[in-house]
Amino acid sequence: MKRIGIYLRVSTEEQARIQDGSLVSQRQRLIEYVDGQNRRDSSWGVIVDFYCDDKSAKDMNRPEFQRLLTDIKLGRINLILSTELSRLSRSLKDFCEVWDLFKKHDTGFITLREQFDTTTAAGEMMVFNLMNFAQYERKQTAERISANWAARAKRGLWNGGSIPLGFDRNPKSPGELLPNETEAKTVTEIFKTFLEVGSVRETCREMSRRGVFSKRYTNKHGIEKGGGHFTVPSLFRILTNRAYIGLREINKSKNEVEVVPASWSAIVDKKLFEKVQKKLAANKNKHKPDEWKKYPYPLTERLVCGECGKKLGGKSAHGKNRKHHYYAHPRQLHSDGVSQHKRCRVETVRAERMEDILIKSIKDLLQTPDLIERWLEVYATSNHSEIPALEGRIKTIESEIEQKKRRSQNLVTRVSELPPEVPADGFYSQIQELNKKVVEFENLRKDLLSKSTSLKGQAIDKMGLIEKLRSTISRLEETPTENRRPLYSNLIEFAEIHPTKIRVGLKAPTLPPTQYKATGTDSSTGNPKNSKFSDCEPRNLSLATRGGSTTVTIGARGGT
Template sequence: MNKKSAIYVRVSTSHQIDKDSLPLQRKDLINYSKLILGIDNYVVFEDAGYSGKNTDRPAFKDMFNRIKEGEFSHLLVWKIDRISRNLLDFCSMYDELKKYNCTFISKNEQFDTSSAMGEAMLKIILVFAELERKLTGERVAATMLDRATKGLWNGAPIPLGYKWDKIIKFPVIDDEERLTVELIYNKYIETESTSAVVKYLNQHNIRTKRDGNWSTKTVGDILRNPFYKGTYRYNFRESARGKKKKENEWIVLDNNHDPIIALDLWTKCNNILDENAKKNSARFRAKSKTHIFAGLLECGECHKSFYSKSDKTSLDGYTPSIYTCSSRYNHLGCNQKTISDTIIGNFTLNFISNMIKLSKTYKKLSPEDIEKNLLSGSSFNDVKGIIEIDDIFNSFYNTSSKIFKPNKQETKPANIDLNKLDADLKKQHRALERLENLYLYDEKEMSEKDYILKKNIINTKIKEIDAKIKSSATISTSTYNINFFLNTATLELSKEIIEGNINMKSLIQRVGRDIIKEFVNSLITKITVRDRKVISIQFTNGLISTFIYEV
């Protein structure tokens, strides 16, 4: 193999970037490759502003993928800790390097792994590099704990109602913002509901500290925060949004600073929160009304989830569930109307029923015939077609003319993978939103370079997940497995589904909501609705059906 160097350079902070650390490393290593190793063919990989505690870095990943393809004979770094300060990460990486016959060289430590001594020195140095990192972390943590016990600020975001004072180096009351905090506490005492407080704040265009809309989470955080009663609490969680630590590890200083909320008002609000939390426990919810499509609905307008509640009971005793877009409910600009489980159920269950009826047809059908069969019945009078009909047709006749060929083994992993991908995608979108908020509104400024780098990483992950979802949504013969649709249904419900012409109201009265909900949740991961119509159904086995309506 012709010799070719992969030159890797990294710095941890924007300060180091500004001090020309990257250009220095780059120039030094290029000269080393040319003059010492005699290798003029090289590629430089740069990670600016990334920590060495793990290998989750874009340029590093790109470089390592190319090493695995056999492109490089040497990996050259300025210092060993430019690659990793984590012993396990490095050992794993080094084993991979040996597998692909790539020699590792650290210019500053003056060794290369083509010799046994160089390899031994490498491992010894890395052990001490990781030890130094851990000791530094412990020293920093101890210093911050000591500062907290003295009532000194350790750099968290400033709470609403306070502003930073450069002289005393601690938050002081902001006379304008304090009015919002006082309003939140007083409104909560009046309504005993975080949702009611959120609705009031958003209706009156009162913004959060970061100029955003309110949610029950942000209101709840303010009501729970002891900082507003003058108590400074530190070392409460493992990370900003991590698990709570044991109470004996907390640092709590009462009467540490000027409060916005009186102690008795803060205590009353938190007692109400505690009582409401008990009512909302799983045991209490189990006794509440079952809403069949709760947790499955997405707004086709703003892509937010739906809230569910019971509608008025009719004269015959039937009480439908109705669903409202959470964005509309919280007055965040969405104008979508409520929709009942009768509309959703008639459409969704009759569509499943038509699939099962179609499974009994053994003659070859055209895409038009399949679409016509799937959309037969009064529930689909205004539906013009299905976007994925060609995929449906191809899946029917891909490997066999026998429709709904049973294959339980293929369905199960698709179910697991798609759910995980869906969760990962939502997680990345939330991360992107948090990053943008951090860049735009946080007290501690983030540099534009850091913002762009981190945004690109998240966008890359989103694209990768999107590609996997599209790939896993490719429909195979097993997608339309009749067993998939009936495995989890009770005998009585199975008969209703097979017979078709389902009336949701009658079905609920005969079978019960709990059985239907269990059946629906075993089949469906998401139903998108808009203008009181079902726009698409995403099944747990990978099938997605998107409906085209008459204009």
């Protein structure tokens, strides 16, 4: 008796919600087909489950389709019914993969429209020919839609997407926008405020102080969106949006921008809009001598906040006499004028000062060889003590994997022995959960094995480390700032910023396993200074292996 899975599909959620729509019709036709076959042969087949998707068949990223494939692998079904081939897939590449899976698990499929017999070579050939036509049809449809959208855009019509603040969609003509008088006043207020305060960020803060928020709307799923504080990027988009002066920009994604008259009227005075554009352009180059325009930020990707773990990126600010460069949190770069996050104690660090601190820390380290020796002994001892614990965890995990595999196999055996009329849904969910756990444990086991191998095989080359530090310092002093990033990247794994200290991870060369012997005891260093912008002192060394390369972690004191 065939174990049948019925696959139903429509292209959108809206189609799926229609009563007596396509899904209902597909289901009815397929059930009638099974009933007809069973009238001719009472043991022909039984419907095991229905799989209903509301997504396009352009790829396999469909939840119910993935569940169908899982049930095929588990042996739960061996025949798939669908009304037509395009319900399963419109991609030839995807269908080839699925077809291989069907053959591997002795699974056939029947489509009502085409009446394919996949057990013959001729039937298989016809399936692939039709798949070629289905894919061709999908691509043609996409091309027609793209051409139609381009033509509509050239006529100044709205093609969809988020409606800008100040407009509403015209229910009678979807390609047109209607002015929203209340929001239009808000847009004009934003433009005028920008000219008064002189910067997008200050305008953003001023709007927050006045209680002016972004556009609130209800999406197609009935969920309310928007109504929050403006951000700098969102406010910048408003100030540069030509839709407010009755113009439509097209081909922006292709960098071939064309401006055409829009099908809606302007809500912002054209002279006001042009004044804002001139001010934005002036701000872009204001007080920017050539030597101020760019700073290379050589520690990019190296600096990390010790509290939140985020990487610090480059930022600049203008003083009275010079431009100041900082490394700052990502949220600082996109501030909305109102704090929505828990702030870290160290928000920014001076770029030049940070680089001086790191160089001085490394120089201090070179002047204290005994300290390096003690740190390496601590590293060797800590690695030696970690290995037995890691091996114990690996054995425990391997035992868990074997146990779960046995349980899964026992459940599969029980399912195969069940009578056809007894549902097996509970067993399948247990099998899937066990298989998921096995994969998780396998990945964890690989990670622990990698770490154990690394701890056993890598020891720091003391002389190699000292030579690398000395060589890098010498080259940093001779190299212009704009060319220093590769040197820092080769030496520094990370620099973790804390309010009163900086932890620096160095990429240290390692010895072959035969040269390594774990010896030594723990030790500590002197007390750090605690004053702001005090000199750096190496402290609190820990050593760890990261991804096969050894990272030496030192602590440096210094103001940020």
